[in-house]
Amino acid sequence: MKWFQKHDPAEASFERVVLPHLDSAHNVARWLVRDASLAEDVVQDAMLRALNYYGGFRGGDARPWLLQIVRNVAYNALAKRKQQAETSFDDDPPEELMELHDPADNPEVALGKLQDLRRLDQALAALTPELRECLVLKELEELSYKEIAEVTGVPIGTVMSRLWRARQALMRCQTEGCDA
Amino acid sequence: MTEDCDEIRLLIQADLDGELRPAEAARIAAHLERCPRCAETQTDLATLAGRVRAEVPSYPASDDFRKALVARLAAAAPKPAQRRRPVLLGAGFGMGFAMAASLALIFLPVGAAQLPDQIVASHIRALQPGHLMDVVSTDQHTVKPWFDGRLAFAPPVKDLAGIGFPLAGGRLDYLAGRTAAAMIYRRAQHIIDLYAFDGTDLPAGLVPSGSRDGYNFIRWTEDGMTFWAVSDLNAQEMDQFVRAWRRA
Numbered sequence: 001m002k003w004f005q006k007h008d009p010a011e012a013s014f015e016r017v018v019l020p021h022l023d024s025a026h027n028v029a030r031w032l033v034r035d036a037s038l039a040e041d042v043v044q045d046a047m048l049r050a051l052n053y054y055g056g057f058r059g060g061d062a063r064p065w066l067l068q069i070v071r072n073v074a075y076n077a078l079a080k081r082k083q084q085a086e087t088s089f090d091d092d093p094p095e096e097l098m099e100l101h102d103p104a105d106n107p108e109v110a111l112g113k114l115q116d117l118r119r120l121d122q123a124l125a126a127l128t129p130e131l132r133e134c135l136v137l138k139e140l141e142e143l144s145y146k147e148i149a150e151v152t153g154v155p156i157g158t159v160m161s162r163l164w165r166a167r168q169a170l171m172r173c174q175t176e177g178c179d180a
Numbered sequence: 181m182t183e184d185c186d187e188i189r190l191l192i193q194a195d196l197d198g199e200l201r202p203a204e205a206a207r208i209a210a211h212l213e214r215c216p217r218c219a220e221t222q223t224d225l226a227t228l229a230g231r232v233r234a235e236v237p238s239y240p241a242s243d244d245f246r247k248a249l250v251a252r253l254a255a256a257a258p259k260p261a262q263r264r265r266p267v268l269l270g271a272g273f274g275m276g277f278a279m280a281a282s283l284a285l286i287f288l289p290v291g292a293a294q295l296p297d298q299i300v301a302s303h304i305r306a307l308q309p310g311h312l313m314d315v316v317s318t319d320q321h322t323v324k325p326w327f328d329g330r331l332a333f334a335p336p337v338k339d340l341a342g343i344g345f346p347l348a349g350g351r352l353d354y355l356a357g358r359t360a361a362a363m364i365y366r367r368a369q370h371i372i373d374l375y376a377f378d379g380t381d382l383p384a385g386l387v388p389s390g391s392r393d394g395y396n397f398i399r400w401t402e403d404g405m406t407f408w409a410v411s412d413l414n415a416q417e418m419d420q421f422v423r424a425w426r427r428a
Contacts, residue, residue: 014253020307022249023240030239040245047249048256061394120235138197139232142369145199160190167193171228 014054021063022047024141025070031136032074034125042077046070064147071133071151078129123173131166138163185218192222196229198414233368295356295383296399300392302355303373303410306362312371313349313364323350327361335361335376335405338428345372345421365421372411372421380406391415398422 025046030039046069057065124132130152137143137151149156188211194200195208212219241249306312315326324337330352339347348364348371358377365372380401389398396418397410409422 014257019250019253022246023238026241026245027238036239039239040241043241043245044249044252047253051253051256120231121237124232124236135232139229140236140238145194145197160194163197164190164193167225167228170232171224174228 014051017057017062018047018050018054018066021066024063025066027140028067028133028136029070029074031125031140032071032129032133033078038077038081039074042070042074045077046073049073061147063141064143064150067137067141067143067151068153075129120170120174123170126173127166127169131162131169134159134162135166135170185215188215188218189221192218193225196222196225238369295386296390296392296397298355299375299397299408299410300395302353302360302362302375303395304393306351306353306364306373307371312351314351316349318347318349320347323347323363326350327352331359331361331378333376333378333405335363336403337363338425340365340421340424340428343424345424367411367413367417367421370411370413372409372413372418374425375408375410377406377408378404380404382406389415389418400426402426 022043026039026043029042029046030036033039033042046066050066050069053069124135127135133152134148137148143151145156145159148159152159154162188208191200191204191208192212195205200208212222315323317323317326318339318341320337320339324334327337327350328334337347337350341347345365345367348366350364351362353360353362353375355375355377358379361376363374363376365374386399388400389396391397395410395412396415397408398418399406399408400422401407409418409425411418411421413421
């Protein structure tokens with residue numbers, strides 16, 4: 001019965017501990033940056049970072065740990081794209097990449113065009129990143145409040161209120177088409 | 181109304197999200213009895229949660245991307261010479277067990293504490309890409325004959341799709357020197373492996389249920405067979421699955 005003996009930490013390998021969460025990492029990245037090819041760049045970068053930091057991983061569930069890295073890389077990638085778009089004259093960026101504004105001004109729905117959001121996936125895509133990530137982590141990834149707090153770096157109370165606002169916004173989109 | 185609905189609504193949400201302890205949940209239930217507005221909030225939230233799960237897609241990594249990434253990670257691994265696929269997932273495992281299985285269908289002397297570890301490890305191994313199913317079918321009438329042709333016993337294959345545990349397929353495993361039939365069920369994004377072994381002889385001191393590495397297991401015997409259900413579902417849902425399966 002050798003095959004389940006505890007192997008040394010280096011053998012509790014990245015492949016076995018972190019790689020099984022690749023689909024989660026990709027899903028979260030895809031929902032955060034809303035661009036298929038940028039999402040893959042983000043996941044690759046995040047996985048390479050995770051591999052580097054793996055020595056400092058203290059065990060437990062690797063998924064929130066990995067998603068936290070994915071999230072940071074995704075936000076950096078969005079900020080970089082936005083910066084590039086602002087300094088470039090001839091390159092019209094996809095407008096959904098332009099929405100990383102100060103969350104303090106707090107419109108629940110960040111997209112300029114608010115028609116056509118009766119479809120739930122589109123309404124979710126149109127939420128501000130702070131609200132969208134909470135809902136994606138909760139509903140699609142089934143993370144607990146505590147894990148979401150860990151991934152997003154905010155207190156659990158903030159997670160709860162963001163989830164509430166995200167859900168209210170989606171429900172409003174359904175009943176009022178989001179253009180109210 | 182004696183409680184502040186603004187505060188209660190976050191708790192209604194937490195209750196639906198499975199974040200409340202029973203006592204808190206009971207307080208919310210009592211409030212909902214008395215407060216139609218909050219009851220409506222609860223219905224709206226539950227409806228939305230159902231719709232989100234049904235209508236909002238997840239984006240798993242594509243096979244091409246996965247392959248490219250794995251190659252990239254292998255190249256970037258700090259000590260390439262010392263990194264290899266863990267033995268338990270590789271060929272050594274299969275060969276070891278083919279030998280063990282060929283000796284005879286007897287339980288090797290496995291300690292009571294080890295058996296759940298092995299069951300859970302087998303479940304984790306099965307979750308690796310390409311390992312999950314030998315026969316893919318949601319039809320019990322396909323899966324059952326498939327087992328019958330390959331096993332010396334006939335595990336019952338039941339379909340629980342009607343209550344949210346659809347059958348996904350079946351597979352053969354070798355565990356503790358025995359051939360096991362593994363039936364695979366789904367619950368939303370979760371996979372449940374239900375292992376059936378011939379015989380009910382088990383090491384002494386075995387716990388009937390528990391968890392290992394975040395996976396829950398439940399064991400029982402029935403009709404001269406031993407069953408193990410394993411999944412990352414929470415304990416309540418596991419219990420629900422096992423009760424439904426045994427009733428079906």
